[in-house]
Amino acid sequence: MMDSPENEPSLFDDAAAAVVDLGNRLMDQNRDADPWDVASGLLAGAIQYWLYAHQPCPDPYCESCAEVATAEQRMKLLQEEIREFAEESDYYHSPTDSNVGRA
Structure with missing residues:
Protein backbone atom coordinates (compact mmCIF):
# COMPACT_ATOMS: atom_id res chain seq x y z
CA MET A 1 0.00 0.00 0.00
CA MET A 2 1.34 3.43 -0.95
CA ASP A 3 1.58 6.23 1.56
CA SER A 4 -0.56 9.23 0.85
CA PRO A 5 1.32 12.49 0.22
CA GLU A 6 0.33 13.71 3.70
CA ASN A 7 2.12 10.74 5.31
CA GLU A 8 5.28 10.90 3.23
CA PRO A 9 8.21 12.79 4.69
CA SER A 10 9.10 15.83 2.64
CA LEU A 11 12.43 16.21 0.91
CA PHE A 12 13.11 19.00 3.42
CA ASP A 13 12.57 16.58 6.33
CA ASP A 14 14.67 13.91 4.61
CA ALA A 15 17.55 16.36 4.10
CA ALA A 16 17.43 17.59 7.70
CA ALA A 17 17.35 14.03 9.04
CA ALA A 18 20.26 13.05 6.78
CA VAL A 19 22.42 15.83 8.23
CA VAL A 20 21.62 14.74 11.80
CA ASP A 21 22.36 11.12 10.86
CA LEU A 22 25.66 12.16 9.29
CA GLY A 23 26.66 14.06 12.44
CA ASN A 24 25.82 11.06 14.61
CA ARG A 25 27.72 8.72 12.28
CA LEU A 26 30.80 10.97 12.30
CA MET A 27 30.75 11.10 16.09
CA ASP A 28 30.34 7.30 16.29
CA GLN A 29 33.30 6.82 13.95
CA ASN A 30 35.46 9.37 15.76
CA ARG A 31 34.81 8.87 19.46
CA ASP A 32 37.42 11.49 20.46
CA ALA A 33 36.06 14.16 18.10
CA ASP A 34 34.75 17.42 19.46
CA PRO A 35 31.00 17.58 18.70
CA TRP A 36 31.31 21.33 18.20
CA ASP A 37 33.85 20.72 15.38
CA VAL A 38 31.54 18.19 13.74
CA ALA A 39 28.53 20.49 14.08
CA SER A 40 30.46 23.48 12.71
CA GLY A 41 31.68 21.42 9.76
CA LEU A 42 28.14 20.29 8.98
CA LEU A 43 26.92 23.87 9.23
CA ALA A 44 29.70 25.13 6.95
CA GLY A 45 28.78 22.55 4.33
CA ALA A 46 25.07 23.33 4.64
CA ILE A 47 25.74 27.05 4.22
CA GLN A 48 27.87 26.41 1.13
CA TYR A 49 25.10 24.31 -0.41
CA TRP A 50 22.40 26.83 0.56
CA LEU A 51 24.36 29.68 -1.05
CA TYR A 52 24.95 27.58 -4.18
CA ALA A 53 21.26 26.69 -4.42
CA HIS A 54 20.11 30.30 -3.93
CA GLN A 55 22.17 31.92 -6.69
Missing part, protein backbone atom coordinates in the same frame (compact mmCIF):
# COMPACT_ATOMS: atom_id res chain seq x y z
CA PRO A 56 20.12 34.22 -8.88
CA CYS A 57 19.61 33.30 -12.52
CA PRO A 58 21.49 35.24 -15.22
CA ASP A 59 18.53 37.59 -15.87
CA PRO A 60 19.15 40.69 -13.69
CA TYR A 61 15.45 41.61 -13.97
CA CYS A 62 14.05 38.20 -13.00
CA GLU A 63 11.17 38.69 -10.57
CA SER A 64 11.57 35.17 -9.16
CA CYS A 65 15.15 35.93 -8.14
CA ALA A 66 14.49 39.42 -6.75
CA GLU A 67 14.85 38.37 -3.09
CA VAL A 68 18.27 36.77 -3.76
CA ALA A 69 19.60 39.19 -6.38
CA THR A 70 22.54 40.37 -4.24
CA ALA A 71 24.88 38.75 -1.75
CA GLU A 72 23.45 40.99 0.97
CA GLN A 73 19.89 39.88 0.17
CA ARG A 74 20.94 36.21 0.21
CA MET A 75 22.68 36.71 3.54
CA LYS A 76 19.58 38.36 5.04
CA LEU A 77 17.38 35.49 3.84
CA LEU A 78 19.87 32.93 5.16
CA GLN A 79 19.98 34.63 8.56
CA GLU A 80 16.16 34.69 8.71
CA GLU A 81 16.02 30.96 7.95
CA ILE A 82 18.73 30.21 10.54
CA ARG A 83 16.81 32.13 13.22
CA GLU A 84 13.53 30.41 12.33
CA PHE A 85 15.04 26.90 12.32
CA ALA A 86 16.95 27.54 15.55
CA GLU A 87 13.91 28.88 17.39
CA GLU A 88 11.84 25.88 16.22
CA SER A 89 14.48 23.44 17.48
CA ASP A 90 13.95 21.34 20.58
CA TYR A 91 17.50 22.32 21.52
CA TYR A 92 17.06 26.11 21.26
CA HIS A 93 16.58 26.44 25.00
CA SER A 94 18.64 24.29 27.33
CA PRO A 95 18.00 23.59 31.00
CA THR A 96 21.60 24.67 31.59
CA ASP A 97 21.28 28.07 29.88
CA SER A 98 22.68 30.78 32.13
CA ASN A 99 19.43 32.77 31.95
CA VAL A 100 17.20 29.93 33.14
CA GLY A 101 15.49 30.57 36.44
CA ARG A 102 16.53 28.36 39.34
CA ALA A 103 14.21 27.43 42.19
Whole structure:
Protein backbone atom coordinates (compact mmCIF):
# COMPACT_ATOMS: atom_id res chain seq x y z
CA MET A 1 0.00 0.00 0.00
CA MET A 2 1.34 3.43 -0.95
CA ASP A 3 1.58 6.23 1.56
CA SER A 4 -0.56 9.23 0.85
CA PRO A 5 1.32 12.49 0.22
CA GLU A 6 0.33 13.71 3.70
CA ASN A 7 2.12 10.74 5.31
CA GLU A 8 5.28 10.90 3.23
CA PRO A 9 8.21 12.79 4.69
CA SER A 10 9.10 15.83 2.64
CA LEU A 11 12.43 16.21 0.91
CA PHE A 12 13.11 19.00 3.42
CA ASP A 13 12.57 16.58 6.33
CA ASP A 14 14.67 13.91 4.61
CA ALA A 15 17.55 16.36 4.10
CA ALA A 16 17.43 17.59 7.70
CA ALA A 17 17.35 14.03 9.04
CA ALA A 18 20.26 13.05 6.78
CA VAL A 19 22.42 15.83 8.23
CA VAL A 20 21.62 14.74 11.80
CA ASP A 21 22.36 11.12 10.86
CA LEU A 22 25.66 12.16 9.29
CA GLY A 23 26.66 14.06 12.44
CA ASN A 24 25.82 11.06 14.61
CA ARG A 25 27.72 8.72 12.28
CA LEU A 26 30.80 10.97 12.30
CA MET A 27 30.75 11.10 16.09
CA ASP A 28 30.34 7.30 16.29
CA GLN A 29 33.30 6.82 13.95
CA ASN A 30 35.46 9.37 15.76
CA ARG A 31 34.81 8.87 19.46
CA ASP A 32 37.42 11.49 20.46
CA ALA A 33 36.06 14.16 18.10
CA ASP A 34 34.75 17.42 19.46
CA PRO A 35 31.00 17.58 18.70
CA TRP A 36 31.31 21.33 18.20
CA ASP A 37 33.85 20.72 15.38
CA VAL A 38 31.54 18.19 13.74
CA ALA A 39 28.53 20.49 14.08
CA SER A 40 30.46 23.48 12.71
CA GLY A 41 31.68 21.42 9.76
CA LEU A 42 28.14 20.29 8.98
CA LEU A 43 26.92 23.87 9.23
CA ALA A 44 29.70 25.13 6.95
CA GLY A 45 28.78 22.55 4.33
CA ALA A 46 25.07 23.33 4.64
CA ILE A 47 25.74 27.05 4.22
CA GLN A 48 27.87 26.41 1.13
CA TYR A 49 25.10 24.31 -0.41
CA TRP A 50 22.40 26.83 0.56
CA LEU A 51 24.36 29.68 -1.05
CA TYR A 52 24.95 27.58 -4.18
CA ALA A 53 21.26 26.69 -4.42
CA HIS A 54 20.11 30.30 -3.93
CA GLN A 55 22.17 31.92 -6.69
CA PRO A 56 20.12 34.22 -8.88
CA CYS A 57 19.61 33.30 -12.52
CA PRO A 58 21.49 35.24 -15.22
CA ASP A 59 18.53 37.59 -15.87
CA PRO A 60 19.15 40.69 -13.69
CA TYR A 61 15.45 41.61 -13.97
CA CYS A 62 14.05 38.20 -13.00
CA GLU A 63 11.17 38.69 -10.57
CA SER A 64 11.57 35.17 -9.16
CA CYS A 65 15.15 35.93 -8.14
CA ALA A 66 14.49 39.42 -6.75
CA GLU A 67 14.85 38.37 -3.09
CA VAL A 68 18.27 36.77 -3.76
CA ALA A 69 19.60 39.19 -6.38
CA THR A 70 22.54 40.37 -4.24
CA ALA A 71 24.88 38.75 -1.75
CA GLU A 72 23.45 40.99 0.97
CA GLN A 73 19.89 39.88 0.17
CA ARG A 74 20.94 36.21 0.21
CA MET A 75 22.68 36.71 3.54
CA LYS A 76 19.58 38.36 5.04
CA LEU A 77 17.38 35.49 3.84
CA LEU A 78 19.87 32.93 5.16
CA GLN A 79 19.98 34.63 8.56
CA GLU A 80 16.16 34.69 8.71
CA GLU A 81 16.02 30.96 7.95
CA ILE A 82 18.73 30.21 10.54
CA ARG A 83 16.81 32.13 13.22
CA GLU A 84 13.53 30.41 12.33
CA PHE A 85 15.04 26.90 12.32
CA ALA A 86 16.95 27.54 15.55
CA GLU A 87 13.91 28.88 17.39
CA GLU A 88 11.84 25.88 16.22
CA SER A 89 14.48 23.44 17.48
CA ASP A 90 13.95 21.34 20.58
CA TYR A 91 17.50 22.32 21.52
CA TYR A 92 17.06 26.11 21.26
CA HIS A 93 16.58 26.44 25.00
CA SER A 94 18.64 24.29 27.33
CA PRO A 95 18.00 23.59 31.00
CA THR A 96 21.60 24.67 31.59
CA ASP A 97 21.28 28.07 29.88
CA SER A 98 22.68 30.78 32.13
CA ASN A 99 19.43 32.77 31.95
CA VAL A 100 17.20 29.93 33.14
CA GLY A 101 15.49 30.57 36.44
CA ARG A 102 16.53 28.36 39.34
CA ALA A 103 14.21 27.43 42.19
